[in-house]
Amino acid sequence: MKIGVIGGGAWGTALAQVMASGGNDVRLWAREKEVVSVINSVHRNTLFLPDCPLSERITATGELGWVGETDAILVVTPAQHMRTVLEGLPDNGRPLILCSKGIEAGSLKLLHEVAHEVMASSPIAVLSGPTFAHEVAAGLPTAVTLASADEELARDLAERIAQPTFRPYATGDVAGAEIGGAVKNVLAIACGVVDGAGLGQNARAAMIARGFAEMTRFGLARGARVETLGGLSGLGDLVLTCTSTSSRNFSLGVGLGEGKPARELLEDRRTVAEGAATAPVLREAASEAGVDMPITQAVCALLEGAQVRPVIDALLNRPLRAEGV
Ligand SMILES: NC(=O)c1ccc[n+]([C@@H]2O[C@H](COP(=O)([O-])OP(=O)(O)OC[C@H]3O[C@@H](n4cnc5c(N)ncnc54)[C@H](O)[C@@H]3O)[C@@H](O)[C@H]2O)c1
Numbered sequence: 418m419k420i421g422v423i424g425g426g427a428w429g430t431a432l433a434q435v436m437a438s439g440g441n442d443v444r445l446w447a448r449e450k451e452v453v454s455v456i457n458s459v460h461r462n463t464l465f466l467p468d469c470p471l472s473e474r475i476t477a478t479g480e481l482g483w484v485g486e487t488d489a490i491l492v493v494t495p496a497q498h499m500r501t502v503l504e505g506l507p508d509n510g511r512p513l514i515l516c517s518k519g520i521e522a523g524s525l526k527l528l529h530e531v532a533h534e535v536m537a538s539s540p541i542a543v544l545s546g547p548t549f550a551h552e553v554a555a556g557l558p559t560a561v562t563l564a565s566a567d568e569e570l571a572r573d574l575a576e577r578i579a580q581p582t583f584r585p586y587a588t589g590d591v592a593g594a595e596i597g598g599a600v601k602n603v604l605a606i607a608c609g610v611v612d613g614a615g616l617g618q619n620a621r622a623a624m625i626a627r628g629f630a631e632m633t634r635f636g637l638a639r640g641a642r643v644e645t646l647g648g649l650s651g652l653g654d655l656v657l658t659c660t661s662t663s664s665r666n667f668s669l670g671v672g673l674g675e676g677k678p679a680r681e682l683l684e685d686r687r688t689v690a691e692g693a694a695t696a697p698v699l700r701e702a703a704s705e706a707g708v709d710m711p712i713t714q715a716v717c718a719l720l721e722g723a724q725v726r727p728v729i730d731a732l733l734n735r736p737l738r739a740e741g742v
């Protein structure tokens with residue numbers, strides 16, 4: 418197969434490498450000329466995935482149209498830029514597999530809804546799960562959720578992209594797959610704050626469990642299935658991202674927990690911490706859906722400059738309630 422990948426960051430590059438290692442020819446669109454140039458000349462992405470040698474089956478390009486002439490296209494831009502990038506791609510009926518994690522600001526739409534608006538003729542699937550790019554690129558075992566409203570398409574794409582160490586599980590629950598990936602980034606910031614503020618491992622476990630309750634409440638309100646939220650793209654990714662400094666979101670939270678200003682932590686960064694963009698969008702979407710998300714609200718407050726201790730005290734002093742979603 419010829420596979421297109423849109424987005425030459427760490428994740429797009431790692432996915433390109435997985436697809437190339439399966440014997441596919443890969444066309445990788447990158448926004449930065451230097452990324453295109455260095456991938457084609459020395460077969461490395463020195464900007465975004467520096468430690469991984471890349472297959473010669475990967476050809477990088479700045480031409481979106483050329484990437485569109487492939488059998489399937491993986492879309493791996495930052496969530497807030499997906500709409501604009503897709504508007505430059507021909508809507509020619511090739512399957513799109515969305516691999517980004519977030520909710521669009523303003524419209525409050527999930528990314529498959531955005532893609533469907535822009536690419537009405539193209540079948541859409543979502544790939545999400547516990548996937549640090551550097552581990553995937555190194556060929557370490559990884560499992561993901563692959564979702565499409567057309568379950569036959571999900572199963573077919575899963576067959577086509579599976580590799581011995583890259584194992585997709587098909588589902589028809591697109592909203593569930595997307596909501597897990599978007600919400601866990603916000604919760605990873607919260608867990609990083611717990612770490613940075615020295616609140617201990619009990620508190621982190623509590624944050625993961627109550628964060629999962631929050632993810633489930635929001636997911637159910639937006640039509641997700643509970644088994645997807647408890648699967649790879651929900652609980653699986655939540656556990657990964659909430660327990661490792663390899664996560665950009667967790668690391669951002671550590672900085673906040675140590676009392677560093679959000680502005681300082683977010684300015685001049687080349688890599689994305691999607692949770693920072695998703696948090697205010699999720700707060701608005703939750704409010705619109707009538708869903709209580711106190712951890713998300715606390716993350717928003719910290720990103721907006723609130724002091725750590727009063728935000729933690731406010732969370733701890735909420736009225737007691739029964740356990741459950
Ligand atoms: N890195 C991972 O391990 C990983 C794993 C799973 C999912 N994701 C998701 O993949 C998506 C991409 O993340 P990443 O880690 O590959 O990125 P990255 O942080 O490695 O690189 C930043 C990317 O943003 C792009 N970018 C910056 N400004 C842009 C603009 N105006 N328009 C279009 N693109 C722009 C850059 O070209 C680059 O590709 C995110 O939604 C992320 O949550 C990442």
Ligand SMILES: O=P(O)(O)OC[C@H](O)CO
Nearest residue numbers: 546547548549664665666
């Ligand atoms: O580094 P993060 O926090 O963007 O997490 C990367 C992936 O989403 C983990 O599955």
